[in-house]
Amino acid sequence: MSDLLERLRGRGWRMTAQRRVVAEVLDGEHVHLTADEVHSRAVAKLPEISRATVYNTLGELVSLGEVLEVATDKRAKRYDPNAHRPHQHLVCARCGAIRDVHPTGNPLADLPDSERFGFTVSEVEVTYRGTCPNCAAA
Amino acid sequence: MSDLLERLRGRGWRMTAQRRVVAEVLDGEHVHLTADEVHSRAVAKLPEISRATVYNTLGELVSLGEVLEVATDKRAKRYDPNAHRPHQHLVCARCGAIRDVHPTGNPLADLPDSERFGFTVSEVEVTYRGTCPNCAAA
DNA sequence: TACCTGACTTAGACATTGTCTATCATAGCC
């Protein structure tokens, strides 16, 4: 994620303690936090960071294509730092755990012309739902 | 949708003017309204119906499996009366128009075991995004 | 038909998530 900060600095981003902290919080694999979760974790590292700044920073990262918004649950948006490798999501219906997954095949090919209603289709999002090993054991 | 009301009466549902109106509003194909949209249209038919009742009724219909919740946009949930024929959604990124679509093949088969992380996967949601003919023309 | 009762509806308070504005602080340039 430090390369992210470099890229952004190259694009004229001012480097602030707040932005660094948000980037740190988003670092890792299978990370899909809500804005409030990002804020809580950011506060642990930089107590005075405000909600507005977290929202602003997340919005900028999304605009810049460095973070994805995903809507796997039907409540808050989640923010996904894995923006450079296309992937889909596998969600535990019980506990909400989310994993990045890479299905084979091209789901676009599964939508015949007769089902396109004249749309130009450019993108597909797939969400797999099920039960994670932890929840299955309990 | 009148068969719906019959089914529900059979399950012990009390038939009220409010529930009838919500069911009427949800009647049709490619219907994917937000709770507020359902409320507005319901008010046109029954001015005194409350927001709480619309939310309650939609929630009950979802619990009973008669209506689906879909999260095609990242804001309000949408309510889909097409609960008995499995289908996916095609969304116009510009105007938000939503069509029911029926892809060929089984998307579950595209998720290899190595990408399942020990989950028991039971369900797949697919959202196709693109531009509708109207928006493409404009 | 008239009544009774528990299920239903209502208004509005409250909660959660997200946006906006006015003001204050500071990163990065000179």
Added chain:
DNA sequence: GGCTATGATAGACAATGTCTAAGTCAGGTA
């Protein structure tokens, strides 16, 4: 070190959703 535009902040506001206490009525009963 000082300037200035960009960024951060608190808190008001907006949109969506949940809950509660009180009143209403659908449908069974006599």
